[in-house]
Amino acid sequence: MSMTFLASKDNAKIKHLRALIEQNQYRKKHQQTVLEGTHLCLAWLQTHKNLVSLFTTEAALEHPDLEKIQEQYQGQIFIISESLYKDLSTLGTSLACLAIIDIPKHAQTVDLTVDTLILDDVQDPGNVGTLLRSAAAANVKQIICTKGVAALWSPRVLRAGMGAQFSLLCFENADLSLLLPDFKIPVYVTSSHRSESLYAQNLSKPCVWILGNEGQGASEYALTHAKAVAIPQPGGQESLNVAIAGSICLFEMVRQRQ
Missing domain, CATH: 3.30.1330.30 (Ribosomal protein L30/S12)
Known part of the structure; x- marks a missing residue:
């Protein structure tokens, strides 16, 4: 040395x-x-x-x-x-x-049949890293990011994710319009303005989660082409931090599969 x-x-x-x-x-x-x-x-x-x-x-x-x-x-x-x-x-x-x-390279293509986390214009490195860490902990191995998402291999996202990237298959700069119609499994998007509860969903089989921008929330395309669900908030807050909301969804999925 x-x-x-x-x-x-x-x-x-x-x-x-x-x-x-x-x-x-x-x-x-x-x-x-x-x-x-x-x-x-x-x-x-x-x-x-x-x-x-x-x-x-x-x-x-x-x-x-x-x-x-x-x-x-x-x-x-x-x-x-x-x-x-x-x-x-x-x-x-x-x-x-x-x-x-x-930065690792991979030859794989998106698997349309496995648990997947899609980040749609989530811009804060801390939120992105936290979501990657939660996904890895929940055994979700496939991550797809649209163009506006914070770079997954930036030092700040790496620190926030505590190295979760090392065990994940990551796709960046994706176009949802070219992906969502082809998925063979249920696709959910979080929205605090929808009445259907997260806890009313059957999450026992593989599914896709879409989490949207911190300020604007999910895109219109995602809301139109996925099933929108809300996390009940009896305390009356307008919305949850995207990393917290995503983690709740991922671990409700884990809970149902135990």
Whole structure:
């Protein structure tokens, strides 16, 4: 294992790392992203995938979590100063660990017969990551996102999802009009303005869930081409956060199948 000290923020390796952290188009161009924190790095390595490169500080190298990563990663480690790490990091006070990975590619096509979560213009990275984490926990493996959804492999969504992406089959920039008519299973969309209750549905078989934009809710196309259901809210709130609403739907499905 080789270690290289990098002192300048103008170093080409540092510029590449910073651009991957900050720019979605740059991530798309290079098909790479950044894992921040030892939890994500260890979760990634546990899926038998490789890190492209690892950036940390001299002090962090002695931490047990970094030692675990070094046991599984035999590539190059770049040592940077504490001040440079703080300048790059989006986590604030955390153990210094930034890893570049190649964004996974897959040849699969959408399976029209399995449990699926569709995110339709859900823009907040925290909401998207939370929904991916809930989907993975509920054993929903297929995720489909329309064009307006926060990038699934951005550092912020990766952190919010706690690495849920690593076990999911993800499709981005999808067109609902080309997908929904072909599904062979029931398709549901959440809407706080519909009277039919989530709890009146039979969710014992595979189904599709559509969750819409934080402000506007589900699109007209989704409401027209899917069965709209509401989550009862006896406390009288106008609506629920989309990540909470989606998690409730997914785990009502799990409850019915137990």
